[in-house]
Amino acid sequence: MSGSPPALEVRAVHKRFGELHALRGVDLTVEAGEFFALLGPNGAGKSTLINIVAGLARATLGSARVMGHDVVRDYRAARRALGVVPQELVFDPFFTVRETLEIQSGYFGLRDNHAWIDALLDGLGLADKADTNMRKLSGGMKRRVLVAQALVHKPPVIILDEPTAGVDVELRQSLWQFIQMLNREGHTVLLTTHYLEEAEALCNRIAMLKQGRIIALDTKQNLLSRFTEKYASFTLREGRLPPELQGKVVASGDRYTLRLNDMAELENLLCLLRTQGAVIADLDLVKPDLEEVFIHLMQSQP
Numbered sequence: 001m002s003g004s005p006p007a008l009e010v011r012a013v014h015k016r017f018g019e020l021h022a023l024r025g026v027d028l029t030v031e032a033g034e035f036f037a038l039l040g041p042n043g044a045g046k047s048t049l050i051n052i053v054a055g056l057a058r059a060t061l062g063s064a065r066v067m068g069h070d071v072v073r074d075y076r077a078a079r080r081a082l083g084v085v086p087q088e089l090v091f092d093p094f095f096t097v098r099e100t101l102e103i104q105s106g107y108f109g110l111r112d113n114h115a116w117i118d119a120l121l122d123g124l125g126l127a128d129k130a131d132t133n134m135r136k137l138s139g140g141m142k143r144r145v146l147v148a149q150a151l152v153h154k155p156p157v158i159i160l161d162e163p164t165a166g167v168d169v170e171l172r173q174s175l176w177q178f179i180q181m182l183n184r185e186g187h188t189v190l191l192t193t194h195y196l197e198e199a200e201a202l203c204n205r206i207a208m209l210k211q212g213r214i215i216a217l218d219t220k221q222n223l224l225s226r227f228t229e230k231y232a233s234f235t236l237r238e239g240r241l242p243p244e245l246q247g248k249v250v251a252s253g254d255r256y257t258l259r260l261n262d263m264a265e266l267e268n269l270l271c272l273l274r275t276q277g278a279v280i281a282d283l284d285l286v287k288p289d290l291e292e293v294f295i296h297l298m299q300s301q302p
């Protein structure tokens with residue numbers, strides 16, 4: 001990435017709404033080409049941060065850049081580099097899907113944008129709705145148009161603010177396939193979502209925001225390995241739990257759960273059971289997931 005500016009650069013950003021200190025010194029750099037998740041509970045400040053990056057709100061202090069362009073001093077260039085899919089569905093109900101996208105292209109001075117509009121309609125499963133009026137679309141379809149609208153000018157950086165809230169599984173999967181394809185082609189993606197399994201499946205790096213502060217910022221792998229242990233969960237078909245394991249395992253019905261600090265402890269467990277004549281009926285390795293990490297961090301940080 002030498003020479004190219006980061007896709008997003010947020011420096012010491014504060015935002016106050018009167019008495020409320022909604023962002024308290026946020027620093028964040030997203031490199032070009034990343035698939036990045038911004039997570040946090042309701043009211044943490046995610047949309048406020050996105051609005052500042054998109055030039056829709058002013059930071060009280062601090063600065064933000066998109067592809068090297070300051071969002072205040074160099075607003076037009078920053079805005080052109082960015083496609084934001086907002087949370088709320090707001091449309092003019094009198095236009096068709098295609099007209100909506102043509103009008104949006106006009107805002108960016110793109111007159112001959114038909115080929116890309118067709119590609120967006122195809123990629124987002126909207127081709128057969130191109131001539132349908134916006135008011136006749138279902139909520140999920142409207143959300144697809146919102147994505148298409150944000151992408152009409154092929155922005156290098158795409159921000160999606162809870163794009164799958166209330167969207168069914170099929171729609172969600174095709175939306176992600178399309179966004180992943182754009183990411184493979186080099187577009188940077190920043191996503192906020194309350195579906196942590198979605199962030200875990202898609203994103204490489206994750207920031208967690210709590211009450212206007214970033215309390216964790218790391219790769220997904222580091223977050224997953226830093227905060228959660230692994231567990232072996234098993235039942236026995238024959239034999240009894242060896243006395244050496246008493247006090248170390250948690251029993252629930254006929255299922256035992258043992259915390260593993262490393263994989264060598266799994267070998268010890270299997271060896272101990274075998275030498276004591278116990279036979280395993282069923283064994284699961286319970287791996288950490290992002291939801292556990294998220295809950296742990298949100299509860300433990302002040």
Ligand SMILES: Nc1ncnc2c1ncn2[C@@H]1O[C@H](COP(=O)(O)OP(=O)(O)OP(=O)(O)O)[C@@H](O)[C@H]1O
Pocket residue numbers: 017020022040041042043044045046047048049
């Ligand atoms: N225009 C505004 N005027 C006053 N307070 C606001 C305004 N916009 C946001 N807030 C407050 O700022 C805080 C952060 O809100 P924000 O919408 O950024 O959170 P969020 O992390 O996006 O939450 P959610 O997950 O619910 O979308 C909240 O306490 C919210 O009530």
